[in-house]
Amino acid sequence: MSRQAVITGLGVLSPGAIGVKEYWELLSEGRTATRTITHFDASPYRSRIAGEVDFDPIASGLTAHQVSTLDRAAQFAIVAGQEALADSGLDFNRTDPTRVGVALGCAVGCTTSIEREYVRTSDSGRLWEIDQDLIVKQLFDYVNPSSLAAELARLVGAEGPSTLVSTGCTSGIDSIGYAAQLIEEGSADIMISGGTEAPLSPVTVVCFDVLRASSNRNDDPAHACRPFDRTRDGLVLAEGCAILVVEELEHARARGAHIYGEVAGYASRANAFHMTGLEPEGKEMSEAIDVALRMARIEPTGIGYINAHGSGTKQNDLHETGAFKRSLGEHAYKIPVSGFKSMIGHSLGAIGSLEIAGCLLALQEGLIPPTANLHEPDPLCDLDYTPNVAREAKIDAALTVGSGFGGFQSAMILRQLDDEVK
Amino acid sequence: MTTSTMSTTTTKTKTVITGIGIAAANGLGPTGYWRALMNGQSGLGPVTRFDVSGYRSKIAAEVPDFAAARHLPNRLLPQTDHITRLSLVASDWALKQANVTTDDIPSTEIGVVTAAAGGGYEYGQRELAKLHSKGPSFVSAYQSFAWFYAVNTGQISIRHGLRGASSTVVSDQAGGLDAIAHARRLIRHGDNQVTLIGGFDSALCPWAWASHQSSGRMSEATDPAAAFLPFDERANGFAPGEGGAIMVLEAAETAIERPGVRIYGEIAGYAATFDARRPNRDPGFRRAIELALADANAGPSDIDVIFADAAGEPEADRAEAEAITEIFGPRGVPVTAPKTMTGRLFAGGASLDVATALLALYWDAIPPTINVREVDPEFEIDLVLKHPRHRPLRTALVLARGLGGFNSAMVVRKF
Numbered sequence: 001m002s003r004q005a006v007i008t009g010l011g012v013l014s015p016g017a018i019g020v021k022e023y024w025e026l027l028s029e030g031r032t033a034t035r036t037i038t039h040f041d042a043s044p045y046r047s048r049i050a051g052e053v054d055f056d057p058i059a060s061g062l063t064a065h066q067v068s069t070l071d072r073a074a075q076f077a078i079v080a081g082q083e084a085l086a087d088s089g090l091d092f093n094r095t096d097p098t099r100v101g102v103a104l105g106c107a108v109g110c111t112t113s114i115e116r117e118y119v120r121t122s123d124s125g126r127l128w129e130i131d132q133d134l135i136v137k138q139l140f141d142y143v144n145p146s147s148l149a150a151e152l153a154r155l156v157g158a159e160g161p162s163t164l165v166s167t168g169c170t171s172g173i174d175s176i177g178y179a180a181q182l183i184e185e186g187s188a189d190i191m192i193s194g195g196t197e198a199p200l201s202p203v204t205v206v207c208f209d210v211l212r213a214s215s216n217r218n219d220d221p222a223h224a225c226r227p228f229d230r231t232r233d234g235l236v237l238a239e240g241c242a243i244l245v246v247e248e249l250e251h252a253r254a255r256g257a258h259i260y261g262e263v264a265g266y267a268s269r270a271n272a273f274h275m276t277g278l279e280p281e282g283k284e285m286s287e288a289i290d291v292a293l294r295m296a297r298i299e300p301t302g303i304g305y306i307n308a309h310g311s312g313t314k315q316n317d318l319h320e321t322g323a324f325k326r327s328l329g330e331h332a333y334k335i336p337v338s339g340f341k342s343m344i345g346h347s348l349g350a351i352g353s354l355e356i357a358g359c360l361l362a363l364q365e366g367l368i369p370p371t372a373n374l375h376e377p378d379p380l381c382d383l384d385y386t387p388n389v390a391r392e393a394k395i396d397a398a399l400t401v402g403s404g405f406g407g408f409q410s411a412m413i414l415r416q417l418d419d420e421v422k
Numbered sequence: 423m424t425t426s427t428m429s430t431t432t433t434k435t436k437t438v439i440t441g442i443g444i445a446a447a448n449g450l451g452p453t454g455y456w457r458a459l460m461n462g463q464s465g466l467g468p469v470t471r472f473d474v475s476g477y478r479s480k481i482a483a484e485v486p487d488f489a490a491a492r493h494l495p496n497r498l499l500p501q502t503d504h505i506t507r508l509s510l511v512a513s514d515w516a517l518k519q520a521n522v523t524t525d526d527i528p529s530t531e532i533g534v535v536t537a538a539a540g541g542g543y544e545y546g547q548r549e550l551a552k553l554h555s556k557g558p559s560f561v562s563a564y565q566s567f568a569w570f571y572a573v574n575t576g577q578i579s580i581r582h583g584l585r586g587a588s589s590t591v592v593s594d595q596a597g598g599l600d601a602i603a604h605a606r607r608l609i610r611h612g613d614n615q616v617t618l619i620g621g622f623d624s625a626l627c628p629w630a631w632a633s634h635q636s637s638g639r640m641s642e643a644t645d646p647a648a649a650f651l652p653f654d655e656r657a658n659g660f661a662p663g664e665g666g667a668i669m670v671l672e673a674a675e676t677a678i679e680r681p682g683v684r685i686y687g688e689i690a691g692y693a694a695t696f697d698a699r700r701p702n703r704d705p706g707f708r709r710a711i712e713l714a715l716a717d718a719n720a721g722p723s724d725i726d727v728i729f730a731d732a733a734g735e736p737e738a739d740r741a742e743a744e745a746i747t748e749i750f751g752p753r754g755v756p757v758t759a760p761k762t763m764t765g766r767l768f769a770g771g772a773s774l775d776v777a778t779a780l781l782a783l784y785w786d787a788i789p790p791t792i793n794v795r796e797v798d799p800e801f802e803i804d805l806v807l808k809h810p811r812h813r814p815l816r817t818a819l820v821l822a823r824g825l826g827g828f829n830s831a832m833v834v835r836k837f
Binding site (some may be wrong): 044045097098101102107108109114115118119121122124125126128129130131132135136137138139140141142143144145146147149150153154156157158159160161162163164165166167168174178181185187202203206207208209210211267268269270271272273274275276284287291404405406407408 | 472473476477478501529530533534538539540541546547549550551552553554555556557558561562563564565566567570571572573575576577579580582583584585586587588589590591592593594597600604607611613628629630631632633634635636637638693694695696697698699700703706709824825826827828
């Protein structure tokens, strides 16, 4: 009997949205939540725009101790994790904890805490020898992001296989792909998965500044991320988190769980090209899409929606447009495409799971969220990118893709289960 | 995505190691490293790479005589941390030994899965220092990726043109086993025919040192021979090291068809568990071992040697000794910790332990645990002390734990 991974719980913290309900409202209304950075004084930097989560940790149920010791990325994972668990309806008193694991995605770990602690213990970078007397005991956990997965595993009492998947900006997809694989092979019945990222700190902003990869449309931060638009000038950094309960189908059915959809296909490939650059044709992304389609046993005509990486950099949007055409042929022109980063920015290792959560909601609601800020289409990006206004559509299966530093290219197909299978 | 489309449940493809690249404080390359282990040669000593006088911990294992510029093109040097350079060179060695090239195997079927822990500490510290003491315009254009956790996977993939399914996993010191298991999964799944696996780490800059010191588990001994004494009554923490291993893992069926290929052994079993610290729950370490044995279709009596996690910290050593004794009986199987010669290597540790286990199978010898004079009498384990034990070996068990509750176990077997 083959085992199949389905998603039975969602929890979200996004720029402009606390919780799944607000997240869907934002996406379906095509609202943008990017703004001038408020987390720190960004005036010295080229790009001063970000998607920030308006997150009150105490109001979200965290203790003062958690707030003072846990990195923001860990706090996100706990709060979104609690929402996902409640949504899944799982009763952990009646679930075998040894069959529950964690696969959390994150690209840059506890950057904010790392930078803060570095500045504090090095006299603002003047000392090469870090002052050992100023070190906090959490430093090890900040520097080693497996602590984030451990935090989530302790939250749910998971005793099964647990790890952090860190594949740059595809971490959010790859963590869920990893979770699905563990369920299919029988290593777990439930995986708490998804991605968390809270990278908004000077060093992160600088990293993208020096590459000129981020938008410097500082006078119009709400409309700075413009995927597929002729005037696009880069990505907008963001923070966020989506935690998903990934569960074995029979396990979910036996307890009468609500099933959002199945992980029908997933693949990741490396472009072996450049740590930060993309070759224009999108061959490896296309290869990942092809494998995901084969695994899902689905023809291009079966894909009703493409959730693009849509980072809004010149090269990315061309790259993935090429990949979609390569894999889906003529049908690529008929499938609605859209990019959520236009609304909520690019939260690195979290965004892939935020996008997956959005795809599952789109399947359920029969509505395709738009690409915001798309007013002057780039003639080289000639697919249907669902500009600015959501569109009603009955979708059976959605494709989501991601692309990241290190050359990672990932694709996942999410499909609604037939009513009789549900 | 159903398993029937893959091959996981129907045919469990055997995966074997055909190439080993090693850099450790007591040896570069499998031959030099193995000779050092057989001689009980330690790489531990006072830290020389930076001024350690302001720190409580003083001892580490440094990889000497590694001149990156001799092995790597100049353009790679400004964009790589020391651990990435070590990873790249070890990947060159491993691929060469396995005789794997993209001329013979499609590049889309060769992937890379590495373990990471703290990333490229030294690179990160240098760029943070520039940012905060000089200003944003002084930060390297390479910082965005040079320090981050996926860097070694990405750079290895680019260097060798490997386009298969690739990943990076982070579960502290258990991550090395998790990475190898994931690579096996990708091969069984049909994504890859070959996957480079492993990890490297280094703690030899003040920022890394400070972070490891904050965990409270590093030894403060000043004598290198007293700084890492797992299972000893005098255990007082660990000494960190620099190094790791990159290996070539591939499907057995295609490996045996390539001419001149040496098969070190098979990744026969694996499991991972987590300790969530809930009341009245059994420790997960023992369960990881039992599940790994079951995955390998092996019983306790099939295991010829155990490569211990060997935390070097009394409570953690006790937990490991008890888990081993519960499954294998008192002194039921030889246990060893050659990492007493290399220091604990974080992301590189479990990878190097698997490489060491495979070399042990190859040479039919168990390398010793050094510096430990006597096993704590409360621990009923047969720790291989001082000298190697020569005997036929068929199956080895490798154990690893990560801070926070991660437990992993892997069975490797002669093929």
